[in-house]
Amino acid sequence: MIDKVVKRKLTFMKNRILVIDDDVDMCILLSRFLDRNGYEVDMSYSGEDGIEKFKQGKFDIVICDYRLGDLEGKDVLTEIKAHNPTTIVLIITGYSDIKIALDIIKLGAYDYITKPLIPTEVLNVLKSALSKDASLKVDNAGVLKKDNNTIIIEDGEFLIGKSKASVELFRQIEIVANTDYSLILYGESGTGKKVTAKEIHNKSRRKKNTFITIDCGNLSKKLSEQDLFKYIEMANGGTLFLDEVSGLPADLQLSLLKVIKDRKYKKPGASVDTSIDIRFIVSSHENLQEVYQQGKFLEELYHIFNEFSVHIPSLRDRKEDIVLFSNFFLQKTSTELGKKVTGFEKGIQEMFYNYIWPGNLRELRNVVRRAVLLCVDNVVTIETLPQEIVFMNEQLQSYELSGEHKKMEAQVPLSKDFNLKEMTAKAEYDAIMKVLRDVNFNKTKAAEILNVDRKTLYNKIRTYQNTITGIE
Numbered sequence: 473m474i475d476k477v478v479k480r481k482l483t484f485m486k487n488r489i490l491v492i493d494d495d496v497d498m499c500i501l502l503s504r505f506l507d508r509n510g511y512e513v514d515m516s517y518s519g520e521d522g523i524e525k526f527k528q529g530k531f532d533i534v535i536c537d538y539r540l541g542d543l544e545g546k547d548v549l550t551e552i553k554a555h556n557p558t559t560i561v562l563i564i565t566g567y568s569d570i571k572i573a574l575d576i577i578k579l580g581a582y583d584y585i586t587k588p589l590i591p592t593e594v595l596n597v598l599k600s601a602l603s604k605d606a607s608l609k610v611d612n613a614g615v616l617k618k619d620n621n622t623i624i625i626e627d628g629e630f631l632i633g634k635s636k637a638s639v640e641l642f643r644q645i646e647i648v649a650n651t652d653y654s655l656i657l658y659g660e661s662g663t664g665k666k667v668t669a670k671e672i673h674n675k676s677r678r679k680k681n682t683f684i685t686i687d688c689g690n691l692s693k694k695l696s697e698q699d700l701f702k703y704i705e706m707a708n709g710g711t712l713f714l715d716e717v718s719g720l721p722a723d724l725q726l727s728l729l730k731v732i733k734d735r736k737y738k739k740p741g742a743s744v745d746t747s748i749d750i751r752f753i754v755s756s757h758e759n760l761q762e763v764y765q766q767g768k769f770l771e772e773l774y775h776i777f778n779e780f781s782v783h784i785p786s787l788r789d790r791k792e793d794i795v796l797f798s799n800f801f802l803q804k805t806s807t808e809l810g811k812k813v814t815g816f817e818k819g820i821q822e823m824f825y826n827y828i829w830p831g832n833l834r835e836l837r838n839v840v841r842r843a844v845l846l847c848v849d850n851v852v853t854i855e856t857l858p859q860e861i862v863f864m865n866e867q868l869q870s871y872e873l874s875g876e877h878k879k880m881e882a883q884v885p886l887s888k889d890f891n892l893k894e895m896t897a898k899a900e901y902d903a904i905m906k907v908l909r910d911v912n913f914n915k916t917k918a919a920e921i922l923n924v925d926r927k928t929l930y931n932k933i934r935t936y937q938n939t940i941t942g943i944e
Contacts, residue, residue: 486512487602488530492522492548493537493564498589502535505591511598519543523551526559533601535585537564538572546576547818553580554815554851557799560601564589579821580795635790641668644782649675654777657755659784662834665755666715668784673711678751681710689716697727701737707750717754717777718763725770732776752777787829787836794824797833801840802852813844816852823857823865828914860915863930904932 489511493499496517503513514529516522519540526534534552538545545563552559563576563584576584582601585594633639648655649672657665666685673683684707686700704712714720720728731737732752736745754777756763761778763769787794798821806813829835843856854862904922911917919929 486510487532487598488512488514489533489535489598490514490516490522490526490529490531491535492516492519492540493535494518494541495537498537502589502594505594506598509595519548522548526552527555531559533560533562533598535562535564538576538584539565545581546579549576549579549581550818550821553795553799553821554818557802557815562597562601579825580799633790633793633796635792637785637790638793641782641784645672645675648672648780648782650677651780652676652751653779654752654754655780655782656760656777657753657782657784658757658759659755660757660786660832662832663784663786664833665784666713668782669711669713669753669755672753673713673751676711676751678710682707683711683713685713685715687715688719697724700724700727701731701739704731704737704748704750705739705746708746708748709750711751711753714752714754716756718756718758718760718769725773729770729773729776732773787832791825794829794836795821797836798824798840801837802844805841805844809844811844811847812850813847813852814850817854820852820854820857823854823861827861827864830914830916860930904929 489506491499491502491506491513493502493515494517499515499517503515506513514525514531516525519536519542522534522536534548536545536548540548545565549561549563552561557580560582561580563581564587565572565584566587583597585597633642645668655672657668659665659668669685670683673679684703686703731748734745735749736747738745754760760769760774764771764774787797798816802813802815824836831838839858839861840852842858843852846856847853904918907918907921908915911921915929919925922929924932
């Protein structure tokens with residue numbers, strides 16, 4: 473009786489794996505091997521059947537061949553991730569398809585396994601995947617955490633990043649956090665400079681004391697020295713974060729410099745000085761060295777802050793993390809709104825990956841929040857996305873096929889109706905698209921190069937698409 477109970481408990485604890493492969497022999501052999509090594513395995517011989525079986529059952533891992541008879545591995549991956557973003561998906565691929573497999577990983581697959589399958593390699597990948605999955609946990613604030621590689625999401629919240637840029641960011645945070653160095657955080661708008669500063673504070677010996685933020689970029693001109701000293705007093709013993717510090721008025725720069733150098737200040741009406749023990753962290757989207765060289769910032773203050781500097785990468789420099797970020801925002805927003813939105817419609821994650829994200833993580837968060845709010849089903853649809861993301865995806869797809877399009881144009885003579893106005897418009901359209909491709913479809917940079925404002929650029933592209941013969 474006891475043996476039966478133990479056996480039942482062991483069966484219950486088995487990890488469930490779904491193997492999807494149109495090679496029946498391979499599917500059976502892999503299934504038997506995994507079963508002998510303590511896994512509970514189910515099989516499917518087509519992509520469509522595999523997706524349906526996955527939706528009906530509860531599986532920890534899906535092992536899917538990239539080349540199926542009815543679907544490709546990326547199609548299966550997209551459907552599975554849309555249904556359950558946390559499922560581990562492994563792709564089986566031939567050596568010649570490794571580049572394709574790497575692209576699949578960018579869309580959310582955990583790893584790939586190359587043919588011919590080596591039993592020990594399969595087991596090692598499975599153990600690694602399950603080990604990392606087991607380390608996922610949610611803290612009391614509802615923040616997803618895993619391992620030691622952490623990447624900034626939004627105020628007070630962190631999520632693992634697996635990209636090289638994210639890992640390097642965390643490594644630098646770990647290095648500098650437990651020192652008292654003043655430091656400068658560089659990064660574009662929306663990359664998470666404030667949250668990086670907060671994480672550094674939380675990892676320091678000052679973590680039990682206050683973390684105070686002054687948004688220098690939005691300071692009122694009426695902010696007085698007395699107001700500045702109030703912030704300093706509040707931050708005493710902790711950390712004072714000066715966001716976009718180059719916006720600090722010149723007179724307050726002088727007052728702050730004196731306080732930092734003296735490590736004390738005198739309250740209005742007080743007879744004695746008040747000592748301060750504050751760590752200073754500042755941020756800027758501009759190079760502060762260039763700013764002081766332009767006479768807009770005190771050089772001595774710059775050198776005081778520049779004991780250490782950290783560059784926070786843009787979202788386009790850590791695209792491998794976009795699926796992870798978007799799924800996190802989806803789950804969090806769905807919970808906040810009391811909805812049951814479980815994933816994204818097929819193709820959306822790829823659109824996110826191809827988009828340039830000028831607003832970085834803040835923009836991604838807002839896009840997902842808006843989409844979940846507008847969502848009327850259990851998955852986010854393309855209709856809920858901002859027009860700029862849909863439009864850029866259409867342009868990218870169009871120009872990926874432009875090689876064939878140009879071949880066809882060369883073979884087909886211009887029609888009698890193709891007049892000079894249309895030819896001029898097409899030439900301008902082609903010039904605009906060339907610049908857009910050169911700057912990775914960053915419309916702001918393209919507008920600067922073309923010497924037009926962003927709205928004009930957008931309107932021109934849309935107008936030309938509807939006007940020029942042969943352009944869809």
